Amino acid sequence: MTATQDRPAAEIGKDRRRKEDQRLITGRTRWTDNITLPGMLHLAMVRSPFAHANITSIDTEAAKASPNVVAVLSGKDFGEELGACINAWPITPDQKTPAHSPMPADRVAFAGEIVAVVVARTAAEARDAAELVDVEYDELPAVVGIKNALKDEVLAHPDLGTNKSALWVFDSGEAGTGTDAEAAITEARANGIVIEREYRQQRLIPAFMEPRSVVVDPTSEQMTMWSATQIPHILRFALAATTGVPESKIRVIAPDVGGGFGGKLQATPEEWIAWAVARRLAKPVKYTETRSESLMAAHHGRDQVQTLTLAADKDGKVTGLKVHLDADLGSYVAIVGGGVPVLGAFMFNAIYKFPAYRFECQTVLTNTTFTDAYRGAGRPEATYAIERLMDELAAEVGVDPLEIRERNWITHEEFPFTTVAGLEYDTGNYEAATAKAKASFGYDELRREQAERRERGDRVQLGIGVSTFTEMCGLAPSRVLGSLDYGAGGWESASVRLTPLGKVEVVTGASAHGQGHETAFSQIVADRLGVPFEDVEVLHGDTQVAPKGLDTYGSRSLVVGGEALVKAVDKVIDKAKVLAAHLLEANADDLDYADGRFTVRGTDQGKAIQELATATFAGHDYPEGMELSLDADATYDPVNFNYPHGTHLCAMEVDTETGAVKMRKYTCCDDIGTIINPLIVAGQVHGGLVQGIAQALWEEAVHDEAGTLVSGSFVDYLLPTSADTISFDVVHTDEPSICTTNTLGTKGVGEAGTIASTPAVVNAVVDAVRHLGVNDVQMPCTPERVWRAIHANDGDAPTPADAMPHFQEGSLNQDEGAGA
Amino acid sequence: MTKIELTVDGAAVSDDVEPRMLLVQYLREKLGKTGTVIGCDTSNCGACTVHLDGTSVKSCNVLAVQASGRTVTTIEGLADTAEGDLHPVQEAFRECHGLQCGFCTPGMVMQAVDLLGENPNPTEEEVRLGMEGNLCRCTGYHNIVKSVLHAAETQGAKA
Numbered sequence: 001m002t003a004t005q006d007r008p009a010a011e012i013g014k015d016r017r018r019k020e021d022q023r024l025i026t027g028r029t030r031w032t033d034n035i036t037l038p039g040m041l042h043l044a045m046v047r048s049p050f051a052h053a054n055i056t057s058i059d060t061e062a063a064k065a066s067p068n069v070v071a072v073l074s075g076k077d078f079g080e081e082l083g084a085c086i087n088a089w090p091i092t093p094d095q096k097t098p099a100h101s102p103m104p105a106d107r108v109a110f111a112g113e114i115v116a117v118v119v120a121r122t123a124a125e126a127r128d129a130a131e132l133v134d135v136e137y138d139e140l141p142a143v144v145g146i147k148n149a150l151k152d153e154v155l156a157h158p159d160l161g162t163n164k165s166a167l168w169v170f171d172s173g174e175a176g177t178g179t180d181a182e183a184a185i186t187e188a189r190a191n192g193i194v195i196e197r198e199y200r201q202q203r204l205i206p207a208f209m210e211p212r213s214v215v216v217d218p219t220s221e222q223m224t225m226w227s228a229t230q231i232p233h234i235l236r237f238a239l240a241a242t243t244g245v246p247e248s249k250i251r252v253i254a255p256d257v258g259g260g261f262g263g264k265l266q267a268t269p270e271e272w273i274a275w276a277v278a279r280r281l282a283k284p285v286k287y288t289e290t291r292s293e294s295l296m297a298a299h300h301g302r303d304q305v306q307t308l309t310l311a312a313d314k315d316g317k318v319t320g321l322k323v324h325l326d327a328d329l330g331s332y333v334a335i336v337g338g339g340v341p342v343l344g345a346f347m348f349n350a351i352y353k354f355p356a357y358r359f360e361c362q363t364v365l366t367n368t369t370f371t372d373a374y375r376g377a378g379r380p381e382a383t384y385a386i387e388r389l390m391d392e393l394a395a396e397v398g399v400d401p402l403e404i405r406e407r408n409w410i411t412h413e414e415f416p417f418t419t420v421a422g423l424e425y426d427t428g429n430y431e432a433a434t435a436k437a438k439a440s441f442g443y444d445e446l447r448r449e450q451a452e453r454r455e456r457g458d459r460v461q462l463g464i465g466v467s468t469f470t471e472m473c474g475l476a477p478s479r480v481l482g483s484l485d486y487g488a489g490g491w492e493s494a495s496v497r498l499t500p501l502g503k504v505e506v507v508t509g510a511s512a513h514g515q516g517h518e519t520a521f522s523q524i525v526a527d528r529l530g531v532p533f534e535d536v537e538v539l540h541g542d543t544q545v546a547p548k549g550l551d552t553y554g555s556r557s558l559v560v561g562g563e564a565l566v567k568a569v570d571k572v573i574d575k576a577k578v579l580a581a582h583l584l585e586a587n588a589d590d591l592d593y594a595d596g597r598f599t600v601r602g603t604d605q606g607k608a609i610q611e612l613a614t615a616t617f618a619g620h621d622y623p624e625g626m627e628l629s630l631d632a633d634a635t636y637d638p639v640n641f642n643y644p645h646g647t648h649l650c651a652m653e654v655d656t657e658t659g660a661v662k663m664r665k666y667t668c669c670d671d672i673g674t675i676i677n678p679l680i681v682a683g684q685v686h687g688g689l690v691q692g693i694a695q696a697l698w699e700e701a702v703h704d705e706a707g708t709l710v711s712g713s714f715v716d717y718l719l720p721t722s723a724d725t726i727s728f729d730v731v732h733t734d735e736p737s738i739c740t741t742n743t744l745g746t747k748g749v750g751e752a753g754t755i756a757s758t759p760a761v762v763n764a765v766v767d768a769v770r771h772l773g774v775n776d777v778q779m780p781c782t783p784e785r786v787w788r789a790i791h792a793n794d795g796d797a798p799t800p801a802d803a804m805p806h807f808q809e810g811s812l813n814q815d816e817g818a819g820a
Numbered sequence: 821m822t823k824i825e826l827t828v829d830g831a832a833v834s835d836d837v838e839p840r841m842l843l844v845q846y847l848r849e850k851l852g853k854t855g856t857v858i859g860c861d862t863s864n865c866g867a868c869t870v871h872l873d874g875t876s877v878k879s880c881n882v883l884a885v886q887a888s889g890r891t892v893t894t895i896e897g898l899a900d901t902a903e904g905d906l907h908p909v910q911e912a913f914r915e916c917h918g919l920q921c922g923f924c925t926p927g928m929v930m931q932a933v934d935l936l937g938e939n940p941n942p943t944e945e946e947v948r949l950g951m952e953g954n955l956c957r958c959t960g961y962h963n964i965v966k967s968v969l970h971a972a973e974t975q976g977a978k979a
Contacts, residue, residue, distance in 0.1 A: 020922070027855015291860035721952045722965060
C-alpha cells in the first residue's frame with residue numbers, strides 16, 4: 001500500500017489546522033527584528049518635527065561624539081546611490097508627481113520625514129545619538145486637509161505650482177458602457193428623486209502589529225535585504241531600478257511578517273536608507289521602527305471627500321450615479337497611491353443595474369503622511385458611498401432598504417453581466433445571499449423590536465444596517481493593468497518540485513504575512529497531485545528561493561497564485577506520464593491518473609508519483625528524448641477579476657441620551673465561490689469585519705493645522721480591543737457561485753469583510769435615529785457625533801459658555817463647533 | 821551597569837545591564853528570547869506579555885533590574901516544546917485558528933494562561949474583558965475569544 005491511499009478523499013473544503021501555527025504559538029519565529037548578524041550596526045532616524053520646512057543646516061558633531069556611534073549621515077552625504085521612492089502607477093499622463101527622495105537634503109514635506117540617520121553599535125546608542133543631531137529648519141506654511149489643498153493657496157510642493165496631482169475620469173456615456181449621467185440627473189430633478197450627499201472617508205492607519213523592520217547584509221556576493229514587507233519581489237525590482245545595483249546582485253527576503261493589510265505594500269524611505277548605509281559602510285545594518293514612528297511615517301489609507309449624486313425614478317429604480325472624489329495623497333504619490341481611489345471607480349455601481357454613471361477623481365497633495373493601499377484599497381470607499389446612498393434612497397421612497405436593493409440589483413439569471421463601469425461579472429446570486437443572511441440574522445424579529453422601541457420612545461433605539469456588497473479582486477489581468485497605466489503586470493508564478501524520496505516542494509511568488517498560504521496551498525497541491533497534505537512544503541518570500549512573483553495584496557494570492565500552482569502541478573503530471581508509460585510498458589493513452597498514481601486501464605499495473613520521482617532521481621531507466629526532470633514552473637495571468645459578494649446585516653443599539661452606540665448582532669453571508677479551507681476563510685472574514693467596523697466607529701488619523709499627527713500612538717489611535725467587539729455570525733450560501741474564470745472556482749476573501757462592514761454599521765447607526773431627523777453621522781461615529789446628529793435640529797442649546805467646557809475652543813482634533 | 825540574577829524559562833541567568841534596560845529588551849537582546857516581541861511604545865498592545873513570578877506583566881513596562889531575584893516565564897518556556905509538548909492554551913489557539921500573522925500570539929497566550937489561572941471557567945464577557953490589554957489586528961478577536969474558552973473547557977475536562 002502506498003502512502004497516497006491514506007490520503008483523505010478531498011483536501012479542498014477541509015478545515016485543516018494551519019501548518020504555520022506550530023512556530024508561531026511557541027515563539028520560534030523569524031521576524032526581521034529577530035535577526036542578528038556578526039558585526040551588525042543599528043540605525044536610528046532623525047525625523048522632521050515640521051510638516052513643511054527648508055533644511056538650513058544639520059550639525060552632527062555631538063551625535064558623532066556620542067558613545068559607539070559609527071556614522072551620522074544626511075541627504076547631502078549621498079548621491080544617486082540613495083535611489084528614490086517610486087510611484088508605479090501614474091494615473092494620468094500629466095500627473096504631477098513630486099520627486100520623492102528617501103532622505104531629502106533640502107526640504108521636508110511632512111512631519112516625520114527622515115532628515116538624517118545615525119549608525120551605532122546598539123539600537124539604544126543610535127537613538128541616544130539621534131537626539132543630539134541638531135537640525136535647523138526654516139519653516140514653510142503647510143497645507144493640511146483636502147478642501148484647503150484644493151484652494152491652491154498654500155502649496156505642499158511650491159515647485160509644482162499646484163496641489164492638484166491628477167484628475168481621472170470615467171464616463172459611461174463616453175465609454176459606451178451606459179448613458180449620460182448628467183441627463184439622468186436632470187430628468188430625475190424634474191420627475192423623480194435626486195439624492196445628493198457629501199461623505200467623508202476619514203484617514204486610517206493600517207497599524208499592522210509588527211512594526212516595520214529591515215536588515216541589510218552587504219557582506220556576500222549578493223546583497224541581502226530582510227524586510228517586514230508584503231512585496232519582496234517588487235522591492236528587488238525597485239532597488240535595482242533606482243539604486244544602480246543589478247537585480248542579479250540583490251536578494252530580498254520577507255521572513256515571518258506580522259501583518260500588512262496593504263501597509264507593507266510600499267518601497268519605503270527606511271528600506272532605501274538602510275540599503276544605502278549598508279553599501280556605504282560595507283557592514284550589516286538593522287533598522288526597526290518604534291510604534292510612534294510607524295503610525296507617523298508608514299503610509300496611511302483612505303482619506304477622501306466624496307460628492308455624490310444619485311438619480312432615481314419615483315419607485316426607487318436608479319437611473320444614474322455621479323461621483324466626484326477628492327482624494328488626499330499626502331506628501332508624495334506613493335507606490336500605488338494615486339491608483340487606490342481609481343480602483344474604486346469600477347465599484348460604485350456595485351451589484352446594481354445602473355444605466356448611467358460618471359466618476360471623477362481629483363488627487364491632491366498635502367503636507368501629511370503619504371497615503372496608499374489599506375485593506376480594500378478604493379473598494380471600501382466606493383462600497384460605503386453606494387450602500388449609504390441606497391439606504392437614503394430607501395428612506396426617500398419609504399421602503400425597506402433590502403427592497404430598494406432588490407429593485408436594482410442584477411438577478412442571478414442575468415449573469416454574466418457587463419456593468420455600467422465596463423466589468424463583466426461572471427457569477428453571483430444576491431437573492432440567495434440575502435435570503436440566507438436575513439434568516440440567520442432574524443431580520444424580521446429585529447425589525448419588530450425596532451418598531452416596538454420606537455413606539456414606546458425607548459431611550460435606547462435599535463437600528464438595522466444593510467450592506468449588499470461586491471468587489472473586484474484578484475489583482476489582476478496584466479493587460480487590464482496595462483490599459484490603466486499601472487507599472488507592472490498581475491500574473492503570478494509557481495513551481496512544483498519532487499524530491500528524490502517523493503516529497504513535494506511548492507514555490508510560490510505570493511508572499512504571505514498571516515494568510516495561511518502554507519496550509520491552503522498544500523491543500524490545493526495535495527488534491528491536484530494526489531499526495532498527502534503533510535508531504536507538501538510551501539516555500540515563499542525569498543527571491544533566491546522564489547525568483548519570480550508579484551507578491552500579496554488585492555486578494556490575489558489564492559485566485560492568481562493558486563491557479564499558477566494548479567498549472568504547475570498539471571505540467572508535472574504530464575511529464576510524469578511519459579515516464580510512467582515507459583516504466584509500465586504501456587501506451588500513455590491507456591494511463592489514468594488518480595490519487596497520485598498512474599494506472600494502466602484494465603489492469604492492476606500502476607506507478608505512484610513518488611516512485612516516479614525516485615526513478616527520475618536515479619535516472620537508470622527513462623525513455624529516449626525525455627528530459628530527466630518532473631519539476632515544472634508555471635505562470636498564470638488571470639483573464640478577469642473575480643467578484644465575491646455578500647449580504648451583511650448589522651444591528652446597533654444607540655443610546656439617544658448619550659450618543660453611545662453598541663453592536664448587538666452582526667451577520668454576514670458571503671459568496672466567495674469554492675472554499676479551500678473554511679477555517680482560514682472564517683478568520684479572514686472576522687478580521688476584515690473588525691477593520692471595517694473600526695472605521696465606522698473608532699479609528700481616525702488626525703493631523704492638526706500645522707500638520708502634526710496628533711493620533712500618533714496607540715493611546716490616541718483607537719484600535720479596537722476584545723472588549724469593544726462581539727462574536728460574529730458568519731454563514732455562506734448553500735450553493736456558492738463558482739468563479740468561472742479560474743480552475744478552482746475561487747474568489748478572493750481577504751478584503752471582503754473590510755469592504756462590506758463599514759456601511760452596514762453606519763447604516764445601522766443612522767437607521768436607529770433616522771426618526772429623530774438624522775440622515776448621516778460622520779465616521780467614526782463617536783458618541784459625541786451621534787449625540788450632535790440627534791440634537792442638530794431640535795433646538796437644544798449646546799453646553800452654555802459659562803459651564804465647564806469639555807473641549808477648549810479652537811483646540812486641535814475637535815469637531816467643528818465643539819466646545820462652543 | 822547593575823548586576824541582575826534571575827530565572828528565565830527554568831534557567832538561572834546573570835548579567836550586567838544598564839539600569840534603564842527594559843525587561844523585554846533584556847529577554848530579546850541579551851538572552852535571545854525573541855519569541856517575546858515589541859509591538860508598541862506605550863504599553864497598549866501587550867505583545868510583550870510574559871509571566872513574572874507567575875503573573876502576567878507587559879515586559880516593556882518592567883525594568884530588567886526589577887526582575888532580579890524573580891522568575892520569568894516566556895512563551896518559549898510555557899511548555900517543553902522541544903519534546904513536542906504544547907500548553908493547552910497553545911493547543912487551543914491552533915485548534916480554533918486563534919492566530920493569523922502570529923505577532924500578537926505570544927502575548928495573547930501568556931495573558932490567556934494568566935486569565936484562566938485566575939478564573940478557570942470564564943464567560944465570553946469575562947474573556948473579552950480579561951484580554952482587553954492585548955491588541956490583535958488580524959483575527960477580529962472572534963477566534964481568540966473562542967480559543968480561550970476552548971482552553972478553559974479542555975483544561976476543565978482534564979482536571
